[in-house]
Each structure stands twice: as C-alpha cells, then as structure tokens.
Amino acid sequence: MAAFMVRRLVISVFTLLAASFIVFWGTSIAGDPMSDLRGIQDEGDAQQQIDARSRRMRLGDPIFVRYLAWLGALLTGDLGENKFGQSVSGILGPAVSATMQLVVAATVLAIVLGVTIGIVSALRQYSGFDYSLTFAAFLFFSLPVFWVAVMLKQYAAIDFNNWLRDPEIAVPVIVVLGLVSGLAWMAIVGGDRQRRLTSFGVAAVVTALGLWALSASGWFTDPGLGLIAVVILSLGGAVGATFLLAGFRYRQPLTAALVTAGIGIVFYLFSEPVLEDPNWLMILLLAVIAVGVGLVVGRYVGGIHRRQAMPAAALSAFFTGGVIFIDYLLQAYSTYLSRVRGRPISTIGAGTPNFQGDFWESGLDSIGHLILPTTALLLISFAVYTRYSRASMLEVMNQDYVRTARSKGLTERTVVTKHAFRNALIPITTLMAFDFGAVIGGAVITERVFGWQGMGHMFIKGLQEVDPPPVMAFFLVAGGSIVVFNMLADIAYAYLDPRIRVG
Amino acid sequence: MSAQTDRSATSGRQSADAAEGMTVVARTQAEIIRRRFFRHRAAMAGLVTLLFVIVLAYSSIGVGPIPGWWDKTYMSTASVLDGGRPTLSLVPGFLGGDGIRLGEHPFGQDNVGIDYFALVMRGTQQSLTVAFLIGFVSTVIGATVGATSGYFRGRTEAVLMRFTDVMIAIPVLVFAAILAAAAGRAGIVALGVAIGAVTWTGLARLVRGEFLSLREKEFVEAARAAGTRSTRIIFKHIMPNTVGVIIVSATLAIAAGILLETALSYLDLGVRAPDVSLGSLISRYETAMQTRPWLFWWPGVFIVAIALSVNFIGDGLRDAFDPRQTRVRD
Numbered sequence: 001m002a003a004f005m006v007r008r009l010v011i012s013v014f015t016l017l018a019a020s021f022i023v024f025w026g027t028s029i030a031g032d033p034m035s036d037l038r039g040i041q042d043e044g045d046a047q048q049q050i051d052a053r054s055r056r057m058r059l060g061d062p063i064f065v066r067y068l069a070w071l072g073a074l075l076t077g078d079l080g081e082n083k084f085g086q087s088v089s090g091i092l093g094p095a096v097s098a099t100m101q102l103v104v105a106a107t108v109l110a111i112v113l114g115v116t117i118g119i120v121s122a123l124r125q126y127s128g129f130d131y132s133l134t135f136a137a138f139l140f141f142s143l144p145v146f147w148v149a150v151m152l153k154q155y156a157a158i159d160f161n162n163w164l165r166d167p168e169i170a171v172p173v174i175v176v177l178g179l180v181s182g183l184a185w186m187a188i189v190g191g192d193r194q195r196r197l198t199s200f201g202v203a204a205v206v207t208a209l210g211l212w213a214l215s216a217s218g219w220f221t222d223p224g225l226g227l228i229a230v231v232i233l234s235l236g237g238a239v240g241a242t243f244l245l246a247g248f249r250y251r252q253p254l255t256a257a258l259v260t261a262g263i264g265i266v267f268y269l270f271s272e273p274v275l276e277d278p279n280w281l282m283i284l285l286l287a288v289i290a291v292g293v294g295l296v297v298g299r300y301v302g303g304i305h306r307r308q309a310m311p312a313a314a315l316s317a318f319f320t321g322g323v324i325f326i327d328y329l330l331q332a333y334s335t336y337l338s339r340v341r342g343r344p345i346s347t348i349g350a351g352t353p354n355f356q357g358d359f360w361e362s363g364l365d366s367i368g369h370l371i372l373p374t375t376a377l378l379l380i381s382f383a384v385y386t387r388y389s390r391a392s393m394l395e396v397m398n399q400d401y402v403r404t405a406r407s408k409g410l411t412e413r414t415v416v417t418k419h420a421f422r423n424a425l426i427p428i429t430t431l432m433a434f435d436f437g438a439v440i441g442g443a444v445i446t447e448r449v450f451g452w453q454g455m456g457h458m459f460i461k462g463l464q465e466v467d468p469p470p471v472m473a474f475f476l477v478a479g480g481s482i483v484v485f486n487m488l489a490d491i492a493y494a495y496l497d498p499r500i501r502v503g
Numbered sequence: 504m505s506a507q508t509d510r511s512a513t514s515g516r517q518s519a520d521a522a523e524g525m526t527v528v529a530r531t532q533a534e535i536i537r538r539r540f541f542r543h544r545a546a547m548a549g550l551v552t553l554l555f556v557i558v559l560a561y562s563s564i565g566v567g568p569i570p571g572w573w574d575k576t577y578m579s580t581a582s583v584l585d586g587g588r589p590t591l592s593l594v595p596g597f598l599g600g601d602g603i604r605l606g607e608h609p610f611g612q613d614n615v616g617i618d619y620f621a622l623v624m625r626g627t628q629q630s631l632t633v634a635f636l637i638g639f640v641s642t643v644i645g646a647t648v649g650a651t652s653g654y655f656r657g658r659t660e661a662v663l664m665r666f667t668d669v670m671i672a673i674p675v676l677v678f679a680a681i682l683a684a685a686a687g688r689a690g691i692v693a694l695g696v697a698i699g700a701v702t703w704t705g706l707a708r709l710v711r712g713e714f715l716s717l718r719e720k721e722f723v724e725a726a727r728a729a730g731t732r733s734t735r736i737i738f739k740h741i742m743p744n745t746v747g748v749i750i751v752s753a754t755l756a757i758a759a760g761i762l763l764e765t766a767l768s769y770l771d772l773g774v775r776a777p778d779v780s781l782g783s784l785i786s787r788y789e790t791a792m793q794t795r796p797w798l799f800w801w802p803g804v805f806i807v808a809i810a811l812s813v814n815f816i817g818d819g820l821r822d823a824f825d826p827r828q829t830r831v832r833d
Contacts, residue, residue, distance in 0.1 A: 026681035142810035147803040432732040441676030
C-alpha cells in the first residue's frame with residue numbers, strides 16, 4: 001500500500017507540472033498584454049510603461065524560460081506579481097477563502113442531497129417519484145449555470161426580498177404546495193393503495209396547515225423555533241435516527257436516542273451563557289461533545305443492543321445540536337434583518353461590506369450571501385450525484401449477496417442500510433474527485449454573476465489581461481485540489497474494494 | 504454477409520410460420536437498435552424538437568448570402584414599437600387570447616430596435632455550429648486516442664494515458680477558456696475546434712476500455728494471423744464493435760458542448776462581438792432583466808431546448824445500444 005501511494009504521489013506531481021506548463025503557455029499566447037496601454041495619448045509615456053511592463057513580465061525571453069522562472073520562484077514560496085506589479089499571494093488569500101466557502105458548501109450539499117434522493121429513487125424504481133426525478137436530473141444537466149444564476153438573482157433574491165416586506169402566502173399557493181408535498185411523500189413511502197392514499201392525505205394536510213400557520217402567525221417577519229419546536233424536532237430526529245440505524249424491533253436503541261435528545265433539550269434550556277456569542281472552535285467542540293454523549297448514553301442504555309443504540313444515539317445527539325444551532329441563528333434574524341434594511345438575501349459579493357456583528361449575525365450574513373450562488377452551483381452536481389447513486393444502488397440491489405441477506409430473514413431496512421448502501425457508495429468516491437473539477441469550473445461562472453471577488457474572478461481577469469501569474473495561482477489551487485482528490489479517490493477505492501489489486 | 508444468409512433462410516421459415524399463424528420477423532442488429540430508438544418516446548420528442556430548432560434557425564434568416572423567409576436581419580435597427588414587447592401569441596382566439604400569430608417582432612426588440620427573433624436565430628445558428636463542431640472534434644480525437652492506446656498497449660498506451668491525465672488535471676471550463684481566449688478571436692470554427700480539443704478525455708478512457716477487452720477476442724487474433732495491418736484491424740474489425748459507446752458519447756458531447764460554448768461566450772471568451780451566440784446574448788441583456796425580461800428569456804429557452812433534446816436523444820441511443828440500461832419498464 002505504501003509503495004502504491006508513493007508512486008501515485010510522484011505521478012501526481014509530474015501530472016501537475018505538465019498541466020501547469022500548458023496553462024502557462026495558453027495564458028501567455030491568449031492575446032496582447034499591452035492592449036490597455038496602446039490607447040494612451042502621450043506616446044513617450046506609453047512607450048515607457050510598455051517597456052517597464054515588458055521587463056517585469058520578461059517578455060524578451062521565450063515562454064519556456066518565463067515558465068521556468070515562475071517555477072523557480074514558486075519553489076521558494078513566491079507566487080510572483082501580476083502585470084501591474086502587485087503581489088499575487090496578497091490577492092490570492094481572500095480569494096481562496098471566498099471560493100472555497102462556495103465550492104465546499106455546494107459539494108457537501110450536492111453529495112448529501114444527491115446521494116439520499118438517488119437512493120430513495122432507486123428503492124422506488126419506476127414510481128412517479130423516480131420518473132419525475134429522472135426528468136429533473138435531465139433538466140438540470142441541460143441548464144446553463146449562468147442563466148439559472150441570473151434568474152435566481154431576480155426571482156429568489158429581489159422578488160423574495162420584496163415579498164418579505166409583507167410576507168403572506170396566498171391560499172392557492174398553499175393548496176398547490178400541499179398537493180405537491182402529498183404527491184412526493186406518496187411516491188416515497190410507496191406500498192399498497194391504502195397506504196399511498198393515507199400518506200398523500202397526511203402529507204398534504206400537514207404541509208398546508210403548517211404553511212398556513214406560519215403565514216398567519218407572521219413567522220416570516222420574525223422566525224424562530226422556540227422551545228416547543230425544538231422539543232418536537234429533536235424527538236422526531238431521535239425517532240428518525242433510530243429508524244435509519246437501528247429499527248424499532250428492540251426497545252433499547254429508541255430509548256437511548258430519546259434520552260440523548262432529552263439531554264440535548266435540557267442543555268438548550270441552560271445554553272444561553274455558552275451560546276451567547278461563540279466561535280467556530282466552540283461549536284465544533286460542542287458537536288464533538290454531543291456525539292460523545294450520544295455514544296456514552298447508547299453504550300449504557302443500549303445494553304445488549306449497544307452496537308445499534310450507540311450510532312442511533314450519536315446521530316440523534318448530532319441532529320439535536322443542529323436544531324439548537326438553527327434556533328440560535330433564527331433568534332438573531334430580526335436584528336440582522338433590521339441591519340440589512342429588510343433584504344436578507346444578497347446578490348453581490350461574499351459578505352456585506354464593513355459588517356460587524358456577533359457570531360450569529362455574521363453567520364446569517366454569510367448564509368444570505370452564500371445561498372444563491374450555492375443553489376446555482378448545486379443543481380448540476382446534484383443531478384450527477386442522483387443519477388450515479390441511483391444506478392449504483394440499483395446495481396447493488398440486484399446482487400446475489402443482497403438476495404442472501406433477504407433470504408436470511410433480515411428486515412428490508414437492514415438489507416438496505418447495512419448491506420446495500422455501503423457498497424453502493426464505493427463508486428461515488430470516484431465521482432467526487434471527478435465532480436470537484438466541474439464545480440470549480442462552475443464557480444468561475446457563478447462568481448461572475450454574483451460579483452464575488454474570488455478565485456474565479458482572479459482567473460477570468462488574469463486571462464483577459466494576458467497575465468500568467470494570477471492564472472497560475474488559480475490553477476495551483478484548482479488543479480492541485482483536483483489532482484489530490486483524484487489520488488485520494490484512487491486510494492480510497494483500493495481500500496474500500498478489496499478486489500482492486502494494489503502494487 | 505452472414506446476417507443476410509441468415510435472413511433469407513429465416514424468411515423461408517417465416518412464411519411457414521405465418522401459415523401456422525405465428526409471425527417471426529428476422530431483424531439485423533442495426534434494425535433492432537433503430538426500432539428500440541424509435542420507440543423511445545423521450546428521444547423521439549427530443550429529435551423532433553432539435554430538428555425543429557435547426558430548421559427554424561437556418562431557414563428563417565438564411566445562411567450567408569442565401570436569404571431566409573424572415574424579412575428582417577439581425578443587424579438592421581428599426582423604430583421601437585410598443586416598448587419592444589414580443590408580438591408572438593400562442594393562445595388561440597376562442598380561448599380569449601389574441602390568436603396564433605407571429606406579428607411584427609415575435610420575440611420583441613432590443614433597446615435600439617433590432618428584431619430580437621432574427622438576433623436569437625443568428626445566435627442559435629452560431630451556437631449549434633460550435634456545438635456540432637465540438638462533438639465532432641472531441642469524438643474523433645477521443646476515439647483515436649482511446650483506440651490507439653487500447654490496441655497497442657505498452658509505451659504508446661502509457662504516453663497517451665499520462666497525457667490524458669494531464670488534460671484531466673485542468674478543469675474543462677478553465678482549459679476551454681484558456682484556449683478560447685486565443686481561438687475565439689479567430690472565429691467560430693477555431694473556437695469549436697479548440698473546445699473540442701479539450702473535451703475528449705472521457706471518451707478516450709471509455710474507448711480504451713472497450714479496446715482492451717476486444718483486442719483479446721478470437722476474431723482479432725484471426726485477423727492478425729491473416730496478416731492484416733493494424734490500422735485495418737482497428738478501424739474495420741474493432742471500431743464497429745464500439746460504435747454504440749462512441750455515438751452515445753458524441754451525442755452527450757454535443758449537449759455538453761453547447762453549454763460550454765454559451766458559458767464561455769457569456770464570460771466574453773467565446774463568440775465575440777459583433778457576432779453573437781446564445782451565451783453572449785444573455786450576457787449582453789443580463790441587465791435588461793427588470794425592463795425587458797424577454798431579451799433574457801429567449802436565448803436561455805433555446806439553450807435549454809437544444810441541450811435537453813440532445814440529452815434525451817443520447818439517452819434513447821444508450822438504451823437502444825445497451826438494453827440492460829433501459830430506464831423504461833419492459
């Protein structure tokens with residue numbers, strides 16, 4: 001394994017070197033780096049500036065020599081300077097953090113949503129849900145990112161913000177949304193006619209009533225969860241976690257999950273001093289503690305069934321933590337709303353300029369800025385992940401060992417979550433590496449639409465100005481992460497699938 | 504050849520079966536695939552839409568010196584009528600609409616009075632041309648690289664596949680943008696070739712995989728034993744067996760190509776002004792979203808229509824060539 005990894009690493013470095021030369025060469029021949037100086041009236045001044053820039057960019061040398069000079073400087077940790085003489089490393093720092101927020105948020109959401117929905121769609125093959133999802137995936141594949149982004153800007157930001165001034169959902173909209181939700185749940189739950197009709201009715205009525213209640217109580221002007229909603233959601237999360245990871249056949253896992261959720265709720269009641277103005281490190285620490293508490297409770301309450309109870313309780317703890325986190329975010333909402341003059345969804349940049357607020361307010365600010373570009377970026381990756389996980393799950397469900405598991409008398413839940421799901425995930429590892437490059441490409445476009453000063457902006461600007469160093473800095477981060485992801489995927493694949501020979 | 508003999512033999516049997524009330528029709532592989540494809544409803548809808556868009560784009564404003572049936576051009580300005588609103592109406596009179604008519608400016612006019620229908624048709628022509636070029640170039644390169652490396656193995660394979668890895672390390676949009684920055688200025692043909700030159704990697708890997716397994720088959724060994732040249736074995740003996748993979752990939756490459764070209768044109772790196780493509784139209788009228796939303800809508804609708812129909816055609820072809828992957832219940 002070690003030899004395989006070392007060889008893979010060496011190959012990756014050479015791949016990256018060769019690719020970086022192609023990018024350098026392509027950028028250098030992309031046009032005339034002096035075009036902005038050609039229009040200057042005073043010829044002597046223009047000539048002087050052209051000479052200075054020519055010296056700075058070493059235009060007298062052949063491209064390969066320039067590339068070697070860039071590479072030599074890179075080895076000493078210097079990314080060079082752009083054609084106006086600014087240091088590239090200074091520009092790169094903030095750009096990388098902005099773009100990475102966007103790319104990571106989109107990738108994580110696409111994986112979670114795409115894989116979940118893809119697997120549900122595979123389990124309900126040939127249902128209305130499956131067909132609609134297939135059509136949706138085809139539609140998302142065919143949507144131009146920039147077009148969607150501009151539309152989101154108009155309808156999801158400007159019009160939504162206008163709607164927030166007087167937030168009331170019209171009755172026809174409530175009816176339609178209720179029916180849509182009913183249809184979706186009917187297809188997901190499946191089963192015989194009676195069960196399908198029941199799930200349709202319950203889902204439609206609950207959704208419609210919920211929306212009506214939210215609209216009538218003016219929830220959208222001052223949203224929040226409050227104690228009751230936190231309790232309901234946490235306990236519901238505990239039941240859901242038990243259903244996914246342990247099943248209801250034995251009492252102990254459910255008890256463990258509920259007890260954990262209860263501990264979380266008690267913590268919530270006394271959490272004010274801790275969560276007044278935390279930082280990310282503290283949130284991370286609390287998440288780890290929550291999962292730890294879940295594991296301990298599962299260990300002791302679970303008794304003989306602790307191997308099922310521990311993960312169920314841990315997931316329940318994590319979910320409860322998430323609910324509390326969202327509750328605190330929403331508590332800060334009304335202050336935040338007044339500070340951005342009632343327009344929470346932003347269309348420009350990665351943050352409100354000169355915004356100073358506590359942890360929750362700046363968190364809301366980031367979310368308000370991230371939500372639209374992430375959605376635009378999400379659509380395509382989401383389609384890819386649903387298609388692949390659906391195909392992969394269908395393939396696994398037809399394998400002999402799944403039939404064996406069923407014929408042993410295991411419940412369908414155990415067969416799906418314990419036997420099929422894990423193996424269906426293996427091909428997804430390769431997809432992640434592959435998709436990452438596409439998301440970075442998409443980020444270049446989305447950043448342009450939403451006016452982010454990120455890496456994509458740096459790349460486009462550098463390319464249009466025929467200025468290699470910023471483009472190369474972008475490529476080092478983008479290409480580097482693609483190569484690293486590919487390498488990790490190869491190693492993970494070899495580790496997960498013992499049939500792959502290594503060495 | 505053998506298929507034909509089979510066929511005449513079965514057609515003899517067929518008349519005997521028909522006499523007993525059973526009809527068995529012998530079909531060649533190509534016939535089976537064609538029938539499966541024509542039965543695929545989504546693919547048929549896609550094919551009809553695509554043909555409609557192609558015919559509409561090329562016949563309306565004509566190609567080069569040949570005039571089309573539409574009387575306005577995409578460059579001449581006119582006085583702006585009714586704020587440039589679209590006059591196209593698809594709601595018939597008896598339903599309370601204005602009746603089905605095109606009107607003076609079916610897609611409206613922009614702020615200087617250019618007929619937007621003519622402009623969108625011009626953009627569609629350019630985008631279609633580039634998309635098909637991308638499909639063609641990337642298929643030719645991908646199939647050749649994949650076939651060569653899969654057939655010869657050894658050093659050829661190592662060199663070609665390492666080269667492919669290098670290409671994959673650069674995100675497609677980034678690579679295409681870099682090449683298009685130089686090629687876009689040289690016109691749309693250069694643009695199509697440049698983008699095609701960076702999108703072939705997936706097909707090369709697929710074709711190589713097919714060749715790796717096919718080259719070990721007996722019929723290839725027989726051809727080699729008979730002293731057939733390598734080029735002939737590759738193109739006459741093995742390539743026809745991979746035609747399914749290649750055609751499906753070519754279709755999907757066209758769909759990806761139109762999205763890539765419009766994205767680059769939107770970033771002002773593809774088709775350059777004064778020429779237009781569907782992407783550059785969206786970029787040009789992006790800010791008119793508030794005042795003249797139709798200037799933003801039409802090009803997008805055409806991009807989605809083309810990409811979606813090509814994707815459905817690709818899906819139908821995949822099902823036709825590989826019945827195991829069928830989406831529709833048998």
